[in-house]
Amino acid sequence: MIRVGVLGARGRVGIEVCKAVEAADDLELVAAVDKDDPLEGLTGSEVVVDFTHPDVVMGNLEWCISHGIHPVVGTTGFDAGRLATVRGWLDANPGTNALIAPNFGIAAVLMMHFAQQAARYFDSVEIVELHHPNKADAPSGTARRTAELVAEARRKAGAGPMPDATSTELDGARGASVDDVRVHSVRLAGLIAHQEVLLGGDGELLTIRHDTMNRSSFTPGVLLGVRRVGELSGLTVGLEHLLDL
Ligand SMILES: NC(=O)C1=CN([C@@H]2O[C@H](COP(=O)(O)OP(=O)(O)OC[C@H]3O[C@@H](n4cnc5c(N)ncnc54)[C@H](OP(=O)(O)O)[C@@H]3O)[C@@H](O)[C@H]2O)C=CC1
Numbered sequence: 001m002i003r004v005g006v007l008g009a010r011g012r013v014g015i016e017v018c019k020a021v022e023a024a025d026d027l028e029l030v031a032a033v034d035k036d037d038p039l040e041g042l043t044g045s046e047v048v049v050d051f052t053h054p055d056v057v058m059g060n061l062e063w064c065i066s067h068g069i070h071p072v073v074g075t076t077g078f079d080a081g082r083l084a085t086v087r088g089w090l091d092a093n094p095g096t097n098a099l100i101a102p103n104f105g106i107a108a109v110l111m112m113h114f115a116q117q118a119a120r121y122f123d124s125v126e127i128v129e130l131h132h133p134n135k136a137d138a139p140s141g142t143a144r145r146t147a148e149l150v151a152e153a154r155r156k157a158g159a160g161p162m163p164d165a166t167s168t169e170l171d172g173a174r175g176a177s178v179d180d181v182r183v184h185s186v187r188l189a190g191l192i193a194h195q196e197v198l199l200g201g202d203g204e205l206l207t208i209r210h211d212t213m214n215r216s217s218f219t220p221g222v223l224l225g226v227r228r229v230g231e232l233s234g235l236t237v238g239l240e241h242l243l244d245l
Pocket residue numbers: 007008009010011012013014033034035036051052053054056073074075076077101102103104105136141218
């Protein structure tokens with residue numbers, strides 16, 4: 001049995017993670033912690049799953065790692081600086097590992113993977129992410145990561161800048177630039193989490209679309225992370241490293 005704590009346990013995803021852990025024969029839910037609960041409630045956990053908020057996740061991670069607990073993190077808001085800080089904490093606590101994944105949906109991971117594979121064959125790539133209006137961050141962690149993967153694939157292929165003759169624009173009309181890839185964020189009542197990667201070339205378009213239809217769809221990926229994080233080494237970013245892609 002792996003002893004699991006959940007941070008953000010009363011949140012939209014945290015609720016589903018608690019249910020999934022309780023339903024698994026090889027996992028035991030030993031702590032369900034939310035805002036204003038003391039982190040000491042996680043003592044005794046071997047793995048802690050974090051679905052909280054970008055503003056608090058770093059404090060949670062520092063506490064878990066310094067207590068020898070492996071974090072499995074779905075909370076977004078990680079840039080290179082934050083990841084470097086987490087690596088530093090892990091280096092200071094050998095034997096403790098962390099998994100941070102911007103998306104635990106298997107189909108979402110495949111969408112990112114396919115976009116990375118396709119990117120080198122097209123002149124232009126833009127990303128449209130669409131989410132529920134209660135989402136704290138924009139662009140989404142998934143869109144950021146997709147843009148980074150696309151940019152890396154284009155760099156490796158020696159691709160030049162994307163064609164764009166825009167010379168006048170309203171602020172924001174061309175979206176945000178992540179590694180020179182344009183990302184557009186929609187927030188709309190009725191949505192959960194969706195993303196389109198638009199790839200364009202000479203006379204051909206390819207659209208790769210992913211739709212999240214419910215939040216329990218994240219839990220198989222989270223449980224995979226919980227079961228495997230103890231055997232990883234230091235920091236792993238992205239669920240793709242645990243899948244045979
Ligand atoms: N990687 C992935 O696959 C996915 C990632 N996410 C990400 O996960 C995060 C959470 O998303 P979601 O569940 O929709 O958000 P919610 O706001 O529904 O849930 C977050 C929960 O964390 C609580 N919380 C806030 N601060 C703390 C704290 N310091 N300690 C413990 N709990 C705290 C919140 O309490 P209160 O409401 O009172 O503030 C809330 O109950 C976001 O960053 C989101 O982008 C979401 C879906 C999938």
